[in-house]
Amino acid sequence: xxxxxFIGMDPEEFRKHGKEVVDWIADYLKNAEKYPVxxxxxxxxxxxxxxxxxxxxxxxxxLILADFHRIILPGITHWNHPGFFAYFANSASAPGILGxxxxxxxNVNGMLWRTSPSATELEExxxxxxxxxxxxxxxxxxxxIDTASVSTLVALTAAREAMHKRVRxxxxxxxxxxxxxxxxxxxxxxxxxxxxxxxLGVGQEGVRKIPSxxxxxxxxxxxxxxxxxxxxxxxxxxxxxxxxxxxSTTSIDPVPAIADICQMEKLWLHVDGAYGGMAAxxxxxxxxxxxxxxxxxLVTNPHKWLFTPMDCSVLFTRHVDxxxxxxxxxxxxxxxxxxxVNNYMDWGVQLGRRFRALKxxxxxxxxxxxxxxxxxxxxxxxxREFALWVDADNNFERLAPVPFSVVCFRYHxxxxxxxxxxxxxxxxxxxxxxxxxxxxLSHTKLNGRYTIRLAIGNIATAEKHVxxxxxxxxxxxxxx
Amino acid sequence: xxxxxFIGMDPEEFRKHGKEVVDWIADYLKNAEKYPVxxxxxxxxxxxxxxxxxxxxxxxxxLILADFHRIILPGITHWNHPGFFAYFANSASAPGILGxxxxxxxNVNGMLWRTSPSATELEExxxxxxxxxxxxxxxxxxxxIDTASVSTLVALTAAREAMHKRVRxxxxxxxxxxxxxxxxxxxxxxxxxxxxxxxLGVGQEGVRKIPSxxxxxxxxxxxxxxxxxxxxxxxxxxxxxxxxxxxSTTSIDPVPAIADICQMEKLWLHVDGAYGGMAAxxxxxxxxxxxxxxxxxLVTNPHKWLFTPMDCSVLFTRHVDxxxxxxxxxxxxxxxxxxxVNNYMDWGVQLGRRFRALKxxxxxxxxxxxxxxxxxxxxxxxxREFALWVDADNNFERLAPVPFSVVCFRYHxxxxxxxxxxxxxxxxxxxxxxxxxxxxLSHTKLNGRYTIRLAIGNIATAEKHVxxxxxxxxxxxxxx
Numbered sequence: 038x039x040x041x042x043f044i045g046m047d048p049e050e051f052r053k054h055g056k057e058v059v060d061w062i063a064d065y066l067k068n069a070e071k072y073p074v075x076x077x078x079x080x081x082x083x084x085x086x087x088x089x090x091x092x093x094x095x096x097x098x099x100l101i102l103a104d105f106h107r108i109i110l111p112g113i114t115h116w117n118h119p120g121f122f123a124y125f126a127n128s129a130s131a132p133g134i135l136g137x138x139x140x141x142x143x144n145v146n147g148m149l150w151r152t153s154p155s156a157t158e159l160e161e162x163x164x165x166x167x168x169x170x171x172x173x174x175x176x177x178x179x180x181x182i183d184t185a186s187v188s189t190l191v192a193l194t195a196a197r198e199a200m201h202k203r204v205r206x207x208x209x210x211x212x213x214x215x216x217x218x219x220x221x222x223x224x225x226x227x228x229x230x231x232x233x234x235x236x237l238g239v240g241q242e243g244v245r246k247i248p249s250x251x252x253x254x255x256x257x258x259x260x261x262x263x264x265x266x267x268x269x270x271x272x273x274x275x276x277x278x279x280x281x282x283x284x285s286t287t288s289i290d291p292v293p294a295i296a297d298i299c300q301m302e303k304l305w306l307h308v309d310g311a312y313g314g315m316a317a318x319x320x321x322x323x324x325x326x327x328x329x330x331x332x333x334x335l336v337t338n339p340h341k342w343l344f345t346p347m348d349c350s351v352l353f354t355r356h357v358d359x360x361x362x363x364x365x366x367x368x369x370x371x372x373x374x375x376x377x378v379n380n381y382m383d384w385g386v387q388l389g390r391r392f393r394a395l396k397x398x399x400x401x402x403x404x405x406x407x408x409x410x411x412x413x414x415x416x417x418x419x420x421r422e423f424a425l426w427v428d429a430d431n432n433f434e435r436l437a438p439v440p441f442s443v444v445c446f447r448y449h450x451x452x453x454x455x456x457x458x459x460x461x462x463x464x465x466x467x468x469x470x471x472x473x474x475x476x477x478l479s480h481t482k483l484n485g486r487y488t489i490r491l492a493i494g495n496i497a498t499a500e501k502h503v504x505x506x507x508x509x510x511x512x513x514x515x516x517x
Numbered sequence: 518x519x520x521x522x523f524i525g526m527d528p529e530e531f532r533k534h535g536k537e538v539v540d541w542i543a544d545y546l547k548n549a550e551k552y553p554v555x556x557x558x559x560x561x562x563x564x565x566x567x568x569x570x571x572x573x574x575x576x577x578x579x580l581i582l583a584d585f586h587r588i589i590l591p592g593i594t595h596w597n598h599p600g601f602f603a604y605f606a607n608s609a610s611a612p613g614i615l616g617x618x619x620x621x622x623x624n625v626n627g628m629l630w631r632t633s634p635s636a637t638e639l640e641e642x643x644x645x646x647x648x649x650x651x652x653x654x655x656x657x658x659x660x661x662i663d664t665a666s667v668s669t670l671v672a673l674t675a676a677r678e679a680m681h682k683r684v685r686x687x688x689x690x691x692x693x694x695x696x697x698x699x700x701x702x703x704x705x706x707x708x709x710x711x712x713x714x715x716x717l718g719v720g721q722e723g724v725r726k727i728p729s730x731x732x733x734x735x736x737x738x739x740x741x742x743x744x745x746x747x748x749x750x751x752x753x754x755x756x757x758x759x760x761x762x763x764x765s766t767t768s769i770d771p772v773p774a775i776a777d778i779c780q781m782e783k784l785w786l787h788v789d790g791a792y793g794g795m796a797a798x799x800x801x802x803x804x805x806x807x808x809x810x811x812x813x814x815l816v817t818n819p820h821k822w823l824f825t826p827m828d829c830s831v832l833f834t835r836h837v838d839x840x841x842x843x844x845x846x847x848x849x850x851x852x853x854x855x856x857x858v859n860n861y862m863d864w865g866v867q868l869g870r871r872f873r874a875l876k877x878x879x880x881x882x883x884x885x886x887x888x889x890x891x892x893x894x895x896x897x898x899x900x901r902e903f904a905l906w907v908d909a910d911n912n913f914e915r916l917a918p919v920p921f922s923v924v925c926f927r928y929h930x931x932x933x934x935x936x937x938x939x940x941x942x943x944x945x946x947x948x949x950x951x952x953x954x955x956x957x958l959s960h961t962k963l964n965g966r967y968t969i970r971l972a973i974g975n976i977a978t979a980e981k982h983v984x985x986x987x988x989x990x991x992x993x994x995x996x997x
Binding site for chain 1 (some may be wrong): 521522524525526529530531532534536539540541542543544545546547549550552555558560561562563564567569570571572573574575576578580582585588589590591592593594595596597599600603604607608609610612613614615617618619621622623624625626630631632633634635636638639640641645647649650655664665666667670674684685686687688689690691692695696697698707708709711712714715716717718719720721723742751753764765772773797800807818824826827828830843844846847848849850851855857858864866867868869871875878879880882883884885886887888892908912919942959960961962970976977979
């Protein structure tokens with residue numbers, strides 16, 4: 038032992054416990070549906086079981102693992118459960134876990150090419166694989182970022198930089214040469230766009246939300262009118278964010294018409310395809326990205342709908358130079374003489390960069406493109422099937438089209454017109470189902486109507502799980 | 518198999534390969550020093566071995582793992598190597614890897630309390646443990662963020678919000694009521710502060726770099742003078758960033774004097790203790806955080822100097838309300854009725870949040886506080902010892918004090934006065950040592966002088982490795 042390097046515990050102990058953990062993970066993934074999907078603990082229940090002060094001396098790994106099972110697990114909401122239908126369901130697929138184990142052990146920081154050439158070059162390769170799978174043009178280059186929130190922040194920072202108004206140097210405030218900036222999105226755009234605008238100094242008032250049509254898609258004519266009005270009133274438009282698969286209903290903004298406007302107005306077009314963009318890998322769904330070949334940037338998240346453990350978001354752009362122009366800062370201690378290599382730290386916010394390409398490489402190879410297509414196709418088929426069941430039941434109504442794998446619906450028995458009462462009933466249905474531990478649903482509101490969202494996206498979700506949640510919905514609604 | 522949920526591969530295959538991976542990790546961590554620490558591949562060498570297009574059909578995990586060993590490993594720069602002395606060395610400790618394996622498998626998104634109560638409540642507990650270990654006052658609350666770059670961005674967004682100038686709502690541009698914003702740091706501050714200023718719309722000109730003294734510490738009198746001058750000239754100061762452990766030399770800004778200025782001027786005081794702040798867990802080094810109890814926010818990175826696999830940065834603040842005021846955006850689909858719980862998505866940029874608290878909990882318990890103190894103490898002792906060797910050799914000179922575990926020095930034989938020549942010689946020493954594969958060094962510049970940095974921070978680094986790199990430095994310099 039004394040001649041061995043210290044790695045925090047005896048290597049043989051690590052070997053033993055590591056294998057126990059692998060055994061547990063294998064059993065857990067096989068049996069995830071035996072856990073209640075939605076944790077039943079009350080606020081404070083986990084915290085109250087944990088010591089308020091850290092241990093002075095080392096504790097045995099046996100004890101730590103036992104506490105993990107005894108204290109932590111009951112407070113887990115099981116995103117791996119095939120009955121997880123809330124938000125956007127995701128998946129910790131087995132090949133992804135293997136890749137992540139190795140990346141964690143290697144623990145490289147891919148800030149510079151030289152700090153692990155494989156991290157940089159594999160990232161170049163797998164993001165280009167993904168680009169091809171999505172059918173994006175070869176001018177797009179990809180970078181892996183932790184989340185879509187940060188990917189969008191990076192894209193909009195670049196959009197601001199593309200105005201060439203010396204924002205990087207002079208900032209935004211106290212300038213008489215710079216009007217109030219404005220970016221455009223729909224009233225169904227994800228909250229991360231508004232968050233990015235706050236951070237960037239654009240402000241919430243600098244986000245103009247264009248109304249959507251009856252199918253929750255941005256109205257291009259209203260966008261054009263808003264831009265014209267804003268310009269007349271002295272605003273400086275700089276970007277439009279469209280969404281392929283909005284969070285509430287997974288609607289798809291009419292990108293080709295909006296791309297026309299962006300081209301005419303010279304505005305940066307950013308596509309939020311964090312969830313829905315991935316569907317473009319399915320040949321018959323390729324059209325969901327129609328017009329996105331004309332975008333300036335596009336984000337899609339393998340950790341949402343490509344079976345990749347959190348976190349892994351891919352930002353594509355045809356303007357890497359603009360990204361670098363916005364972000365590159367190379368202090369002396371990070372200068373290298375490696376020549377024409379790619380130092381990804383120059384592409385965004387974070388200097389610390391985990392080796393996320395590894396798990397994505399494991400996943401794409403292990404599933405194969407056809408394997409991934411098959412799963413996404415099946416998720417969409419299940420959603421359409423569920424939609425048919427809803428449509429066939431007079432006590433229910435569907436509240437949005439189903440272009441992907443999410444169904445928006447509600448219980449609406451004949452004769453009840455009071456929205457408050459409908460909201461209360463549907464909220465009760467969700468709560469009661471979530472309490473069963475068999476399925477986990479979340480909600481949204483559409484035109485003021487409280488809406489149940491069924492989001493299919495976990496790799497283990499099969500027809501029987503979708504049928505089961507429909508049965509639960511019917512049972513719980515019948516009790517009301 | 519058909520009755521089993523699909524997890525991306527056969528669960529028994531996962532079990533088998535998972536154990537192989539654990540065996541490999543155990544052997545790898547034991548034998549990391551048998552690899553060349555600095556990858557020897559040439560640009561493009563990894564990429565050229567990888568197919569340009571993704572595989573259409575599934576590939577066997579045996580093949581993927583074989584390619585990992587054959588193609589990826591040679592392009593890894595081994596951050597686990599005890600001879601890794603570049604940048605800030607870090608550690609993928611064995612307990613941290615076990616915690617990360619479980620977090621990856623659970624794959625929860627800790628955006629809301631309800632999306633896994635354990636993720637939120639364990640984060641509250643372990644960040645408070647760390648707060649106590651650092652000796653920070655109980656008003657500080659912690660949140661785990663991926664990197665210090667983002668932690669600092671979050672802190673400075675809050676600082677901007679704290680001005681109460683309706684920046685969140687109105688943004689920064691096109692406003693006649695808002696002068697040009699300014700924040701202050703030293704000329705040794707990390708590049709991430711300037712990057713945050715760019716993103717925030719403060720701009721590079723909005724970052725005023727205060728000169729440092731001979732020991733690379735911000736001069737408080739110059740700070741006070743700069744603020745006075747800027748106010749007279751119409752700037753709006755809003756924040757000061759001090760560093761405990763700067764990147765080049767690990768110098769410590771005089772926080773108490775600067776805190777006085779911030780108090781008087783009502784400026785947000787942010788402490789960048791990403792690396793050096795952690796040393797405050799060592800009782801006799803507690804004073805490195807003197808004055809930081811008066812800060813508004815402080816960041817320190819367990820993934821730097823607390824044996825935590827990437828990524829894990831902890832942001833402490835006494836102004837959680839201001840963070841939430843800046844960032845909280847709760848669309849309908851994320852609204853809950855859970856009552857008074859903590860939804861960490863409101864504290865920062867990212868909506869997607871990995872369960873990072875788990876690995877930190879494993880680490881603190883497995884090492885115990887005393888165990889962690891012992892390792893940091895030893896790293897600092899080794900650095901002081903190395904500094905003595907440098908000081909005792911007439912051909913070398915030390916270029917900065919050694920308050921932590923980094924030594925700045927250069928080869929400087931008597932009679933050579935030309936800085937260009939000295940730079941060339943010292944760059945050659947680094948290059949030649951890095952080529953040996955036994956040690957990896959990086960550089961900085963101090964007052965125009967090219968400087969070799971020896972950064973001790975990997976958990977496996979022992980006296981023999983430090984002695985060895987000193988021998989290599991002497992050998993290579995003698996050859997010049």
